[in-house]
Amino acid sequence: MEFSPDATVFAEVGGFALNATILWTWVVMAILVAISLVVRFQVREGFVPSRLQAFLEVVVEEIRRQIREVSESEPGRFTAFVGTLFLFIAVSNALTVLPGYIPPTASLSTTAGLAICVLVAVPLYGIAERGLTAYLRNYIQPTPFMLPFNVIGEASRTLALAIRLYGNMMSGTVIVGILISITPFLFPVVMQLLGLLTGMIQAYIFAILAMVYIASATRPRLGARKGATDAD
């Protein structure tokens, strides 16, 4: 029983295998970009936006509000990264209602890729916000003896991000597959509805955790803040 979409290869061009993960990722990307283009060219400057524009404004504003609450600062440059994480995962998970669709997030390659993006983005935002020295000083807080544990923590939380999302989505797919073989109609529908809820929650968790990691990198740790305060 193979549940990873990576194994489903549609074509192979020059040694590059076009598997289901990449294909459905492109479909999700196409949907998101198409909707964005529609809104982009139909943006109303008046006081009454279109329904689609209003819906997207609600979504974007809610993303910005969540970022603002977590980072305690203006969303600004975080919006594109965190918002895209949420929208990509949410749409990927929501499309599971389509027959034959396999969410890219059920692939460990996808979740690992997203987690690597977070792993890279955290130090980039931290360095951009605080400078290289101040950021690296985080790893020796509150004492230099904590350096290995901080590094391990950094790697483990990235691994946790990837495994959490992959596990939830893959398990949902596996459970649906098993239930289909037992009860063809009733349980799959219920599980699909539960899978939608789980998918939205996972998208929210992934994006929020990424923002938390970024926010923690852009602000000094508690011990460093206390020391700075004492020095003042």
Place this chain on the structure above:
Amino acid sequence: MQIDWVTVAAQIVNFLVLAWLLHRFLYGPITRAMERRENAIRTRIEEAEETREQAEARARELEQERAELNARREEILEEAREEARRLKDRLQQEARAEVDELREAWRAELDEDRNEFLAAMRTEAREGFRTLADDALRALADTTLTERMAEAFAARVGDLDEVDAERLRGAVRRGEGLVITLGSDVSGALRGTLTAAVRKAVGDEVEIDIPESSDDFTGIRLKAGGETLDWTLDAHLDRFADRLASAFPTEDARETQDDDANGGRGAGDSTLGDSHGGTAAGGKGQASDAREGAAGDG
């Protein structure tokens, strides 16, 4: 559970491309649209606030103007009332003066009519009496009033007291001629009788002129310079005219009577009784009345 690192790399690239596309076509436009809308709403709110402040300021100005107008209105109304009061007083005074003037003119006209009426009544009474007496004497005694008056005149001239006779003689001595005027035409014989009677009382050398008769009176009038002796009905006619005048008083006298009547009615009744008494005593004799009149003229 396996990881395809090529797929991982592809997914990383896909994610970065998607992030860039969404940043360009979704977050940017949506955020800018919302910011523009917020700015527009904020501008409208500020404009509304400014408009509201202007409206409140204007309302305060209008309220102040209204208060000033109210104060000014009271002042204007008070001035108008005072002007109306002055105009009313002036019009009342003018109307009262006009009414007084009309009333005075009416009274003057009434008095004039009354005087004309009394004069006409006096003339009618004199002419009526003379005609009646003349006709009665002619029918009953075969004589005329003029003849009887001339005979009576002659007799009374002869009986003049010394004072009156001396006054006439004094006038003659001063060169003033005697004039005998009669109220009606007389014959030549009567003229001679009158001339003889006067010359007997005054003196033979006196010049006596008897002009044409006059319709102004009834009787005989003897004048010598400034001295006059009357044997006429004038005194009786005057009393008759006085009685008529009492019966038709002037407006002023009527108002006085009304005032007296309001104060006490007894005085008016006694005046009326005296008038009747005077009328009864009037027929005692002409000669004494004539002498009183002559003495008064002298």
